[in-house]
Amino acid sequence: MQEQDDDVELELQVSVAKVGKYATSESGDTLEIVERPQGGLSLVLVDGQRSGRAAKLISNLVSRKAISLLAEGVRDGAAARAAHDYLRAHRRGQVSAELSIVSLDLVTRTIVISRNSHCPVLVVDKDGLHRLDEPSQAIGVYTRTKPVITELSVASDTWIIVFTDGVLDAGRRFGASFDVAGMAAAFIARGDDDAAALADAILARAVELDKGRPQDDMSVLVLALVPRKQIDHARRLTVRFPLPPL
Amino acid sequence: MQEQDDDVELELQVSVAKVGKYATSESGDTLEIVERPQGGLSLVLVDGQRSGRAAKLISNLVSRKAISLLAEGVRDGAAARAAHDYLRAHRRGQVSAELSIVSLDLVTRTIVISRNSHCPVLVVDKDGLHRLDEPSQAIGVYTRTKPVITELSVASDTWIIVFTDGVLDAGRRFGASFDVAGMAAAFIARGDDDAAALADAILARAVELDKGRPQDDMSVLVLALVPRKQIDHARRLTVRFPLPPL
Numbered sequence: 001m002q003e004q005d006d007d008v009e010l011e012l013q014v015s016v017a018k019v020g021k022y023a024t025s026e027s028g029d030t031l032e033i034v035e036r037p038q039g040g041l042s043l044v045l046v047d048g049q050r051s052g053r054a055a056k057l058i059s060n061l062v063s064r065k066a067i068s069l070l071a072e073g074v075r076d077g078a079a080a081r082a083a084h085d086y087l088r089a090h091r092r093g094q095v096s097a098e099l100s101i102v103s104l105d106l107v108t109r110t111i112v113i114s115r116n117s118h119c120p121v122l123v124v125d126k127d128g129l130h131r132l133d134e135p136s137q138a139i140g141v142y143t144r145t146k147p148v149i150t151e152l153s154v155a156s157d158t159w160i161i162v163f164t165d166g167v168l169d170a171g172r173r174f175g176a177s178f179d180v181a182g183m184a185a186a187f188i189a190r191g192d193d194d195a196a197a198l199a200d201a202i203l204a205r206a207v208e209l210d211k212g213r214p215q216d217d218m219s220v221l222v223l224a225l226v227p228r229k230q231i232d233h234a235r236r237l238t239v240r241f242p243l244p245p246l
Numbered sequence: 247m248q249e250q251d252d253d254v255e256l257e258l259q260v261s262v263a264k265v266g267k268y269a270t271s272e273s274g275d276t277l278e279i280v281e282r283p284q285g286g287l288s289l290v291l292v293d294g295q296r297s298g299r300a301a302k303l304i305s306n307l308v309s310r311k312a313i314s315l316l317a318e319g320v321r322d323g324a325a326a327r328a329a330h331d332y333l334r335a336h337r338r339g340q341v342s343a344e345l346s347i348v349s350l351d352l353v354t355r356t357i358v359i360s361r362n363s364h365c366p367v368l369v370v371d372k373d374g375l376h377r378l379d380e381p382s383q384a385i386g387v388y389t390r391t392k393p394v395i396t397e398l399s400v401a402s403d404t405w406i407i408v409f410t411d412g413v414l415d416a417g418r419r420f421g422a423s424f425d426v427a428g429m430a431a432a433f434i435a436r437g438d439d440d441a442a443a444l445a446d447a448i449l450a451r452a453v454e455l456d457k458g459r460p461q462d463d464m465s466v467l468v469l470a471l472v473p474r475k476q477i478d479h480a481r482r483l484t485v486r487f488p489l490p491p492l
Contacts (some may be wrong), residue, residue, distance in 0.1 A: 014485040016474070019478065032280065033485065037306055039272070043455075060283055064317045068365050069278075071310045106490065111419050154489070196484050203480060232265065234449060239260040239279065239287070242474050242479035243400070244352065 006170065008156045008170060009228040013195035014043065016221045017203040021051045021166065022213035029164050029219040030063040034071045039106035042070045045221055047098040047117070047164040049140075055217070062097045062139065064088050071125025076114045078102050080147040084116070084139035096138040100162050101147070102223055109154040111223070114147035119168050122181050123152065123159040129185050159188055159198075160223040166216035167202065171209030178209050193226040253468040254402045258350060259441035260289065262467045263449040266458035267412070268299045274301025275410050275465040276309040280317045285352035288316045293344040293363070293410040301463070308333050308343045309387065322347050322360045326393040330354075330385035344386040346373070346408050347393070348469055355400040357469070360393035365414050368407040368427050369398065369425065375431045405434055405444075406469040412462035413448065417455030424455050438484055439472040 020027035032150055035041050044066045050057035065086045069079040083099055100115035113121055113132060120133035138150040152158065160185050170178045180202060187198050190221045200223040206218050257375045266273035281287050292309045294301035311332045315325040329345055344363035351358055359367055359378060366379035380396040398404065407430050416424045426448060433444050445468040452464050 008429065009491065010489040012485070012489060013486055014483075016483040018482075019480045026285070027481075030281065031483065033483070035276065035306070039490075057283075058315075060281070067311075067317070068314050071306075071313070109492070112417075126250075131349040149263075186310065196482070200480075200482075204478075207478070217293070228475050230486065230488055232450075232453070233488055234263050234265045234446075235273075235440070235485075235487035237260075237279070237483070237485050239258070239475065240485050241258055242476055243256040243258060243471070243478055244285075245255065246355070 004072050004186060006191055010154070010156055010225050012220070013224045013226060015196035015217065016030060016201045017215055018217070018219035019207065021201065023219050024052040026053065026056055027217040027219070028052060029217045030065045031219060031221065034067045035047060036070065036103065036105065037073045040104040042076070042101060042103040043211035043223070044070070045100045045162055045164065045219060047219070051097045051217055058087070058095055058097050058174065060103065061090065074110060076103050076112045076151055077147055079114055080114045080116060080139070082185065084145045087140035093141050093233070094198070096140040098138050098244055100165065101149065101161055102162060102221065104154070104223070111152045111158065111160060113150045113152070113160065115148050116145065118166055119163055122184055124159040124193040125155060126157050129181055131181060156212040156225060156227055159184070159224045161198070161202070163202065164217060164219045166214055166218035167206045167220055169216065170206035172212060173215050174209070176209050178206060181206065192224060193224065195222040195224040198222045199231045216231040252394070256350065256402055256471050257476055259470045259472060260468070261442035261445040263445045264463070264465035264470060265453065267461065267463050270298040270359055272302055273298065273463040274305055275463045276302065276305035277467065278309045278313045279467060282316065282351065283319045284351065286350040288322070288347060288349040289467060289469070290316070290466070291346045291408055293465070293467060294462065295342045297463055298345065304333070304343050306312065308334065308345060312345065312347060314350070317374040322349050322358045323393055323395055324354060324361045326362060330391045333386035337386060340386050342386040344384050344410065348406055348408060348467065349471070350400070352470070357398045357400065357404065357406060359396045359398070361378055362391065362393050365409055365411055368430055370431055370434050370470040371401060372403050372404040375427055377427060383474060400471060402471060404471055405430070406473045407444070407448070408464060409448065410465045412460055412464035413452045414467055415462065416452035416464070419461050420455070422455050424452060439470065441468040443468040444468050454474045
């Protein structure tokens with residue numbers, strides 16, 4: 001995977017879209033974002049075992065531990081191991097969670113991807129599509145669980161796509177399957193450089209495959225490094241969600 | 247300030263835009279966001295004393311402390327007091343920071359605004375513009391510093407606008423002043439319900455008043471509760487920023 005061209009200015013785009021399982025009051029997935037103390041940011045996506053409130057408590061516990069360590073400058077692999085140890089000690093090995101961490105590290109100029117999940121992470125760069133799907137254990141249950149870590153150089157036109165198993169298994173109940181990689185590769189090949197549009201398209205397709213009633217919590221995270229279009233130097237963050245009814 | 251109409255479904259929009267002082271490598275302001283364990287979210291905006299790397303270290307330290315407590319379910323006022331005590335102990339009262347916390351609390355259905363800043367917070371709701379500008383101390387220096395807290399009921403068409411002193415004082419060096427409240431009230435009166443557009447417009451005007459060279463770190467946070475337009479139940483988050491050159 002390639003080195004950055006010195007003459008291309010880049011911008012980072014991150015977009016997350018998530019919905020809860022149909023007829024549950026909240027998603028059991030947690031996504032948190034934190035600035036790295038030396039520069040850059042980390043995204044932590046946790047899928048707690050089961051769904052609803054019980055899953056949310058677990059995913060929140062795990063993400064809080066990982067985020068607080070990353071915020072202190074702890075390296076990603078150590079943060080993932082610590083989150084595992086913490087969950088396992090806290091719940092005596094009875095509860096598992098899937099944990100993915102994606103970091104843009106501005107010191108090393110790399111993207112670090114840590115997987116404790118059976119869901120693959122997709123990488124699309126100038127060389128094409130790469131599937132990060134080395135076997136990897138969920139955290140919380142076994143001894144000495146550790147993440148599978150991939151480190152990529154910061155380079156233009158690099159896309160990272162992370163999702164939870166509600167997306168991976170979308171449509172399965174109805175005999176269909178979701179080719180997330182094919183959809184992402186086609187989107188990127190069209191030259192559209194909008195991470196939010198890709199995250200929304202993947203989530204919408206997953207919900208559609210489940211006939212409008214998500215069979216599990218679904219979360220999609222897209223991180224893209226694309227040639228800079230913004231003319232100012234501003235950093236921007238937006239959040240949008242519907243409030244639950246009273 | 248009004249109660250929510252039972253028959254209006256609401257959506258939350260949060261948007262943050264920030265730039266660093268001209269000719270510094272990074273902004274000394276830190277903005278972090280965290281999900282509240284019982285539901286809702288908290289936004290923490292910290293302006294570290296001075297600018298550049300020194301200010302960033304301070305604002306990062308303060309925001310990390312506040313965020314980690316809020317993530318554990320600690321109430322906003324206690325998190326602000328703790329961030330003060332921590333900074334004061336850590337830096338022996340030699341360094342100050344301005345801290346603002348805005349939380350959407352889905353348990354109490356309120357918006358909680360905590361100010362340790364000389365910058366006003368603007369609230370625009372169906373009753374018009376309110377300026378939260380009660381005298382309030384920066385954290386880190388004096389004993390027993392506490393935040394000024396305002397709690398609002400969740401209601402449709404409520405806007406909260408928070409900014410740091412780079413925005414408040416924009417244009418001052420050139421004999422101009424920035425009527426942020428007037429600009430925000432006019433924007434909202436036009437019926438435009440896009441928090442990102444308002445945050446961008448305020449930041450752009452502040453930079454313009456400083457003749458394109460921000461004289462201090464500038465951050466704007468807009469939180470809006472508006473009638474729901476999204477048709478799905480998804481939660482969405484996006485981040486965008488230019489990468490610093492190699």
